[in-house]
Amino acid sequence: MHRFVTLGAALALGVAPLAAQRTHSYEFSAFGAWTKYDKAFNLANRVGGGARFGYFFSEVVGLEADVVLQPDYPVGASATTEPLIGAASLIFNIPTGDRMAFYVLGGYSRLDFGNTSPYRFVDGGIHGAVGDHVFVSQKLALRLEARMIYTSKTTATFASGAMTHLVGSVGLSFFDHGGWKPPDSDKDGVIDRLDACPGTPIGATVDARGCPSDADHDGVFDGLDKCADTPAGATVDSTGCPADTDKDGVYDGIDQCPDTPAGIPVDAKGCPVDTDKDGVDDSKDKCPDTPAGAVVDATGCPVDSDHDGVFDGLDQCPNTPAGATVNAAGCPADTDGDGVLDGIDKCPGTPTGVKVDVNGCPLAEVRDSDHDGVPDDRDKCPNTPPNTAVDQYGCIILFHEERAGGAAATAHAHSPGRALPDRAVGAHARLVRGARSSRRIAGRQSGDPHRDRGLHRLDRLVGGEYAAVECPGARRATLPRPQGRAARPHDRPRIRSRKSRRAERDGGGPSAE
Numbered sequence: 118m119h120r121f122v123t124l125g126a127a128l129a130l131g132v133a134p135l136a137a138q139r140t141h142s143y144e145f146s147a148f149g150a151w152t153k154y155d156k157a158f159n160l161a162n163r164v165g166g167g168a169r170f171g172y173f174f175s176e177v178v179g180l181e182a183d184v185v186l187q188p189d190y191p192v193g194a195s196a197t198t199e200p201l202i203g204a205a206s207l208i209f210n211i212p213t214g215d216r217m218a219f220y221v222l223g224g225y226s227r228l229d230f231g232n233t234s235p236y237r238f239v240d241g242g243i244h245g246a247v248g249d250h251v252f253v254s255q256k257l258a259l260r261l262e263a264r265m266i267y268t269s270k271t272t273a274t275f276a277s278g279a280m281t282h283l284v285g286s287v288g289l290s291f292f293d294h295g296g297w298k299p300p301d302s303d304k305d306g307v308i309d310r311l312d313a314c315p316g317t318p319i320g321a322t323v324d325a326r327g328c329p330s331d332a333d334h335d336g337v338f339d340g341l342d343k344c345a346d347t348p349a350g351a352t353v354d355s356t357g358c359p360a361d362t363d364k365d366g367v368y369d370g371i372d373q374c375p376d377t378p379a380g381i382p383v384d385a386k387g388c389p390v391d392t393d394k395d396g397v398d399d400s401k402d403k404c405p406d407t408p409a410g411a412v413v414d415a416t417g418c419p420v421d422s423d424h425d426g427v428f429d430g431l432d433q434c435p436n437t438p439a440g441a442t443v444n445a446a447g448c449p450a451d452t453d454g455d456g457v458l459d460g461i462d463k464c465p466g467t468p469t470g471v472k473v474d475v476n477g478c479p480l481a482e483v484r485d486s487d488h489d490g491v492p493d494d495r496d497k498c499p500n501t502p503p504n505t506a507v508d509q510y511g512c513i514i515l516f517h518e519e520r521a522g523g524a525a526a527t528a529h530a531h532s533p534g535r536a537l538p539d540r541a542v543g544a545h546a547r548l549v550r551g552a553r554s555s556r557r558i559a560g561r562q563s564g565d566p567h568r569d570r571g572l573h574r575l576d577r578l579v580g581g582e583y584a585a586v587e588c589p590g591a592r593r594a595t596l597p598r599p600q601g602r603a604a605r606p607h608d609r610p611r612i613r614s615r616k617s618r619r620a621e622r623d624g625g626g627p628s629a630e
Contacts, residue, residue, distance in 0.1 A: 141294070144171035146260055148288020150185045152202070157276040158230075160190055160200070167286065171208065179208045181222075185284060190236075198231035202266070202284065204244060212300070218250040218258075226266045228282070235275050242268035242280075250290060260290045303327070333357075363387075393417075423447075453477075487511070 146169040154160045165188060171181030182205050189197040206224030213219045226244045230236035248262035266282040299308040303317040307327030314328035321329035322340035329338035335347040335357055342357030351359035352370035359368040363377045365387055372387030381389045381400050389398030395407045395417055402417030411419040412430035419428040425437045427447030434448035441449035442460035449458040455467045455477055462477030471479045484493045489501045489511050496511035506514045 140173065140175050142173050143293045144169075144173070144179070144181065144290050145293075146171070146183075146288050146290040148260065148262075148286040150284055150286045152185065152187060152200075153283040154200075155276075155280040155282055157271075157280065158236075158273070159275075163188055163190070167288075173210075177210050179210070181206050181208055185286075192233045192236060196233045198233040198236040200231065200236075201229045203227045203229075206244070206246070210250075213249070216252045218252075220248050220250065222246050222248070228266070228268070235273070238272045238274070240268045240271050240273075240280065242266050242282075256292045256294075258290045258292070260286075260288050262286045305329075335359075425449075 148167055148169070150165045150167050151162065152165060153162045165186050167183055167185040169181055169183035171179050173179035182203075184204075185202040187200040187202075189199050192198050204224055204226040206222040208220055208222040211219045211221070223243070223245045226242050228240045228242070230238060230240075244264055244266040246262050246264035248260060250258040250260055252258040262285070264284045264286070266284065268280040268282075271277065271280045299310075301308050301312070303312065303315055304319050305312065305314075305317040305321065305323045305327050307323065307325075309315055312327035314323070314326065317323055317327060317329050318338060318341060320341050321338035323329050329340070331338050331342070333342065333345055333347045334349060335342065335344075335351070335353045337353060337355070337357030339345065344353065344356070344358035347353055347357060347359050348368060348371065350371050351368035353359050359370070361368050361372070363372065363375055364379060365372065365374075365377045365381070365383045367383060367385070367387030369375060374383065374386070374388035377383055377387060377389055378400075381398060383389055389400065391398050391402070393402065393405055393407045394409060395402065395404075395411070395413045397413060397415070397417035399405060401415075404413070404416070404418035407413055407417060407419050408428065408431065410430050411428035413419050419430075421427065421432070422429050423432065423435055423437045424439060425432065425434075425441070425443045425447055427443060427445070429435060432447030434443065434446070437443055437447060437449050438458060438461060440460050441458040443449050449460070451458050451462070453462065453465055453467045454469060455462065455464075455471070455473045457473060457475070457477030459465065464473065464476065464478035467473055467477060467479060473479055485491065485496070486493055487496070487499055487501045488503065489496070489505065489507045491507060491509070491511035493499065498507070498510065498512035501507055501511060501513060508514055
């Protein structure tokens with residue numbers, strides 16, 4: 118005749134604990150209902166009745182199912198239909214007072230309109246509701262509720278689209294474990310309105326004000342503390358009992374050396390005994406009489422990094438060179454003040470101010486008799502005049518290759534055969550026009566740089582002119598410019614032959630070959 122289908126759904130809401138209901142309690146309700154269907158269904162508002170059954174998983178959250186029965190609705194001249202609404206809901210309780218419990222719920226509804234056409238169809242939709250429990254005794258409450266059912270798309274043949282229905286109900290609810298009592302949130306036996314310490318853990322011993330006590334001050338309340346006489350400062354577990362992680366007989370929290378190896382004797386602070394105070398306990402210390410302040414290794418023996426006989430930590434000069442003699446503070450001495458430490462100094466009586474080598478012995482004197490900057494043992498020209506430029510062998514530098522330039526050089530360049538002024542080519546050299554650069558024009562080279570000092574050397578002048586450097590002991594070579602035209606950069610100067618030079622000495626003028 119009628120079909121009833123229930124389905125479950127979830128609607129999450131945040132709420133606070135409720136003292137009026139208990140965990141794992143059941144609720145049975147009977148109620149009267151007033152239903153208003155969507156106007157598209159053309160059904161009059163009617164009063165009906167229903168019943169619900171609920172179960173509470175906790176003080177707050179519960180699950181319930183209900184059904185609403187409707188009286189017959191006339192359809193046509195002789196037919197009727199009997200609508201039925203079934204629903205499943207998730208309910209959340211919110212305390213609103215000592216005897217009231219406001220709630221919200223949400224879920225799924227199924228609407229069956231019977232077997233009479235055109236109401237031979239079933240719709241499904243979601244619903245939401247608000248309500249209140251008003252307790253008249255510990256197990257009995259008046260329940261009021263307003264609910265809305267929303268169907269997104271009806272299956273009716275005479276309507277289409279979304280539909281909205283309203284259901285209001287008033288009834289009585291019975292709770293098997295007792296639905297109401299004066300609230301005591303922390304279950305300490307003192308109701309909330311009289312409890313001065315409302316968050317007391319369950320099981321703790323409380324006074325008349327609802328506050329717990331802690332006789333040994335270990336942070337675990339009496340009634341929960343299984344070790345009531347814990348020493349002050351000891352670390353305890355959740356039962357109030359002290360721990361001793363390293364098993365040395367001194368409780369954690371009091372033990373200043375919590376990782377003591379098993380079997381090592383400890384003092385009252387839980388630390389291994391260290392007689393010489395070097396940081397290595399006696400059980401590991403291989404050098405138990407280490408002087409105070411000395412740095413030790415893992416075995417308790419002192420370290421001497423610079424091997425001077427004074428331990429690190431006591432050594433005020435920790436980087437003393439090997440072999441140096443040190444005092445009691447580990448610092449080396451230098452008796453003769455030559456910069457080489459005693460013990461390393463092989464000549465310890467060196468006079469003050471004397472330069473010494475790495476062994477502390479005086480250095481041999483280096484002499485330079487002519488003060489030319491070349492030591493006597495390398496000087497091939499030992500009696501060089503003062504302030505004379507010399508080469509690496511200590512011999513005079515007679516000339517330098519250099520381009521002639523400046524106003525003076527230009528002035529002399531227009532007189533063929535005339536010597537140019539001396540310019541940075543040595544004390545006894547002159548520049549003469551008419552010779553090509555880098556050519557030897559007088560004498561023969563002997564291969565000995567000291568014997569070839571008198572040879573002519575040519576230097577090229579600026580602007581295509583040429584000059585010869587004349588040194589003492591060499592004849593001057595004068596090369597005339599070609600007559601009848603100005604000098605050109607590509608002119609090649611010609612060297613006079615021995616016959617030409619002889620004719621010049623006999624009274625003839627210079628001739629070009």
